[in-house]
Amino acid sequence: METVFTEGIVVCLKTYVQQMIFEGKISEECLSIFTNIFDMIENSFTNFKTEHKRFSYYAEQGSFIKPEEKVVGQRLNTVMKSGISFLKPFNCTEQFIPLRIVLKKFFSLENILTETLDYMCSLKNESGILSNFIQGTYWKSRMKKHEGRFVLPLFMFFDDYESGNVLGSHSDIPSFTGNLYFELGLILGDNLGIHSITGFVESFSSNFCCRICTMGKSDIKVKCYEDKSLLRSNEQYFNDLKKNDLSATGLKEECIWFNVTDFSLFDQVGVDLLNDRIFAFDYGPENNKPCMISMDHINVGKMKQSASEMLSFIRYFGLLIGDFVPTGEPIWDLYLTLRRVLDITLSTSHEVNNCMLLETAVGEMNELYLKLSKNVLKPKFHFLTHYPTIIKKHGPVVHLWSMRYEAKHRISKISARSSFNRRNICMSLAIKHQLQLKEVFNKGKLCSTINVGSRKILNSLKLGKIKTELNLSNDESLVRCTGTGNEESWGPVYKWLKSGGTRPSEKLPVSIRKMDGTFTCSLRETGERLLEQLVPQDSDATETAGQAEIHRETGVYVGRFESALPVLSPTFDPVEPCTVDEVRDAIRRMITCKAPGLDGIMAGILRQAWPVLKNQITFALNTSLATRTF
Numbered sequence: 001m002e003t004v005f006t007e008g009i010v011v012c013l014k015t016y017v018q019q020m021i022f023e024g025k026i027s028e029e030c031l032s033i034f035t036n037i038f039d040m041i042e043n044s045f046t047n048f049k050t051e052h053k054r055f056s057y058y059a060e061q062g063s064f065i066k067p068e069e070k071v072v073g074q075r076l077n078t079v080m081k082s083g084i085s086f087l088k089p090f091n092c093t094e095q096f097i098p099l100r101i102v103l104k105k106f107f108s109l110e111n112i113l114t115e116t117l118d119y120m121c122s123l124k125n126e127s128g129i130l131s132n133f134i135q136g137t138y139w140k141s142r143m144k145k146h147e148g149r150f151v152l153p154l155f156m157f158f159d160d161y162e163s164g165n166v167l168g169s170h171s172d173i174p175s176f177t178g179n180l181y182f183e184l185g186l187i188l189g190d191n192l193g194i195h196s197i198t199g200f201v202e203s204f205s206s207n208f209c210c211r212i213c214t215m216g217k218s219d220i221k222v223k224c225y226e227d228k229s230l231l232r233s234n235e236q237y238f239n240d241l242k243k244n245d246l247s248a249t250g251l252k253e254e255c256i257w258f259n260v261t262d263f264s265l266f267d268q269v270g271v272d273l274l275n276d277r278i279f280a281f282d283y284g285p286e287n288n289k290p291c292m293i294s295m296d297h298i299n300v301g302k303m304k305q306s307a308s309e310m311l312s313f314i315r316y317f318g319l320l321i322g323d324f325v326p327t328g329e330p331i332w333d334l335y336l337t338l339r340r341v342l343d344i345t346l347s348t349s350h351e352v353n354n355c356m357l358l359e360t361a362v363g364e365m366n367e368l369y370l371k372l373s374k375n376v377l378k379p380k381f382h383f384l385t386h387y388p389t390i391i392k393k394h395g396p397v398v399h400l401w402s403m404r405y406e407a408k409h410r411i412s413k414i415s416a417r418s419s420f421n422r423r424n425i426c427m428s429l430a431i432k433h434q435l436q437l438k439e440v441f442n443k444g445k446l447c448s449t450i451n452v453g454s455r456k457i458l459n460s461l462k463l464g465k466i467k468t469e470l471n472l473s474n475d476e477s478l479v480r481c482t483g484t485g486n487e488e489s490w491g492p493v494y495k496w497l498k499s500g501g502t503r504p505s506e507k508l509p510v511s512i513r514k515m516d517g518t519f520t521c522s523l524r525e526t527g528e529r530l531l532e533q534l535v536p537q538d539s540d541a542t543e544t545a546g547q548a549e550i551h552r553e554t555g556v557y558v559g560r561f562e563s564a565l566p567v568l569s570p571t572f573d574p575v576e577p578c579t580v581d582e583v584r585d586a587i588r589r590m591i592t593c594k595a596p597g598l599d600g601i602m603a604g605i606l607r608q609a610w611p612v613l614k615n616q617i618t619f620a621l622n623t624s625l626a627t628r629t630f
Helices: 002-022 028-042 051-061 099-106 112-125 137-143 191-198 234-243 276-280 295-300 307-324 330-345 354-373 379-384 387-394 402-417 425-443 460-469 491-498 523-534 545-554 580-589 603-627
Strands: 068-081 084-096 150-158 180-189
Touching: 002 028, 051 425, 084 425, 112 150, 137 150, 137 387, 150 191, 180 191, 180 402, 191 379, 307 330, 307 402, 330 354, 354 379, 354 387, 402 425, 580 603
Parallel strands: 150 180
Antiparallel strands: 068 084
């Protein structure tokens, strides 16, 4: 870029200016001004020639938060020199990014803080529903200590990933004045990661492998329900630490997180959720298609799948082989119970009573597994028994699972694979991450304007579902955002009507589903239902004064099918109405692909709909003629 300016643009401009001076078109007094301009253009990239200068410039602008390297220890590496091998100490470092500065800049983005606080207020007003961490019993108890403060929970996620493993698993604040506070909400990660950073035993075959309760190894293998009398407490925890016996307590060392003010180990540690037909099955928009199952998988009794692929496999398993399962198969009952547990645990919103339902479903699943597999329960079966208690305390566990955070790893993995620098890969990834964050801070908002794709006409069934999701009553209508009828709203419908056969019954569907789930019984009723969707019923609340006057005079409302008689003004001269045959002949003489009116309804549509809507079309035309309203 610098070469383009200095050797391209500037050279051309200088030559042009000198030619103009030689021809006397520019005075020599202006030469000094042009010279200064050329110098500014040539030196415009002086502050960006090196990486250090660029980072310094970004830091001065306040958008780039450079990672700080911290030494956390040393390691001994084998070094060869002159054919002699010896050990040399090297520093172990970490990349530190000040979270306080990142959060301040993030919540300074446009509308981020106001929308966050509004969402939190809406959650607090919900009763009997658990859809977020702040609705759980633990956060409510913490907020009693922060009356009058705006406090947001922070989740700390811990996990390892291999940046060089290419196989993966298959191998200033707007509109806000005051202080914003943050408090550690939960420590999240997979089970092994959480155990390693909180001081619990890292072997799940040990005598006491559960961090939530003190149930022994032998009981975990057979117990199907949670035993609340065995739940760990802080007092018991410190007594067990004094014993200094890993096999008798399951504690390896004291949790370092007690150095955090008001940290509660047993309240602030989360949980981890986690052939031919498979090949040919249509998974729809699902991208995580399971791998093929081989005989080796069946013989070993294990499938090597990623968490996303396994989740897809369990969800679609019933559709893949359900037609081969004999009636009354007990193993199938185990799968159905597993699906019920999965559906509840992955739900983004819970009624409080759902926790009892989950407790029962988990117990039934564990009992069926013991009965049918002739095997013992593994630790993960036992962890499931604690989920109802965790949901009451922290809200839906689907918001806490590792998969959401592990998706963040993908960005760093791609960067690491494309980088040939392995001397300090952590620094390279941290800098690249902060440069990406810099772009967001420079824009001042989280995302650009939403791009709306092509519009689509929805049938009555889908409209009913939308109204249900939006909690809209049947009296409230969804306004279709379209332009003229000759655009996307009518175009596909016209093509659909045009593609039929020669008989009227082939132009329109014989029967369609109505809002109440029943089907239309005649072509007339089908046409009326289609017209109701294509031309929404007029609303008295939104019509103008002129429209209201027309409605009072004519009695005609778009989207209604009552044969209302027009109320004519005394000043109007009577007009002889047209017959059905006259209107039909007029429509046949019209050019098919033309739309003569502002409504955009083409003559081709009128022709195709004529057998069904001839009386309505004739009535509308006669009413317009009688009232002189078009």
